[in-house]
Amino acid sequence: MIVETISNTLIVLSLLFMFFGVYGIFRFTDFYSRILISSKVETVGFLTLMAGIMLKNGFGYSTLKIMFICLVVIVTNPLSTHAVARSALVSGYKISKENEG
Amino acid sequence: MSFLDAVLIVVSVYAALVLIRVVIGPTIWDRLLGLNMISSKIIMSIIILSVVTDRSFLLDIALVYSFLGFIGTVLIARFVETRGEI
Numbered sequence: 583m584i585v586e587t588i589s590n591t592l593i594v595l596s597l598l599f600m601f602f603g604v605y606g607i608f609r610f611t612d613f614y615s616r617i618l619i620s621s622k623v624e625t626v627g628f629l630t631l632m633a634g635i636m637l638k639n640g641f642g643y644s645t646l647k648i649m650f651i652c653l654v655v656i657v658t659n660p661l662s663t664h665a666v667a668r669s670a671l672v673s674g675y676k677i678s679k680e681n682e683g
Numbered sequence: 684m685s686f687l688d689a690v691l692i693v694v695s696v697y698a699a700l701v702l703i704r705v706v707i708g709p710t711i712w713d714r715l716l717g718l719n720m721i722s723s724k725i726i727m728s729i730i731i732l733s734v735v736t737d738r739s740f741l742l743d744i745a746l747v748y749s750f751l752g753f754i755g756t757v758l759i760a761r762f763v764e765t766r767g768e769i
């Protein structure tokens with residue numbers, strides 16, 4: 583019973599995190615701000631959601647597989663975000679004037 | 684409607700909202716960012732669906748999809764960065 587409550591709380595918290603990420607990519611006006619907010623908040627939301635689901639699932643092979651997917655996402659999500667930001671920087675994308683400083 | 688069904692609907696709404704950024708994005712990197720976020724949302728949806736319907740083979744599909752989304756995003760970013768020469 584208490585485990586169910588904790589896992590539901592974690593899942594609602596992860597939905598809140600992901601809402602901040604989705605709101606941030608509309609609120610900010612510059613590309614680098616958008617990619618900063620989205621990468622961090624997305625990774626935290628994913629991990630919190632998976633923690634809630636693993637807690638709800640209990641012990642077993644499914645939980646082990648979800649943990650392996652979490653490891654893969656921890657490695658690959660910042661790498662792909664870094665690749666996109668590096669692509670923008672190398673291609674010569676400049677921060678617009680009103681966002682400097 | 685159980686709790687996880689509602690979570691699945693909310694994640695789908697988030698993916699649709701990110702799709703707006705993909706459509707109106709001023710540069711190609713905004714579209715790549717939206718692609719990355721939608722891929723992450725789809726992985727979450729597949730995992731929630733596998734827990735709701737109690738089919739554990741969907742987790743393998745989620746694993747493969749995470750690798751494919753990573754490879755696709757990195758390849759398109761590198762393609763844009765080197766202007767057509769990978």
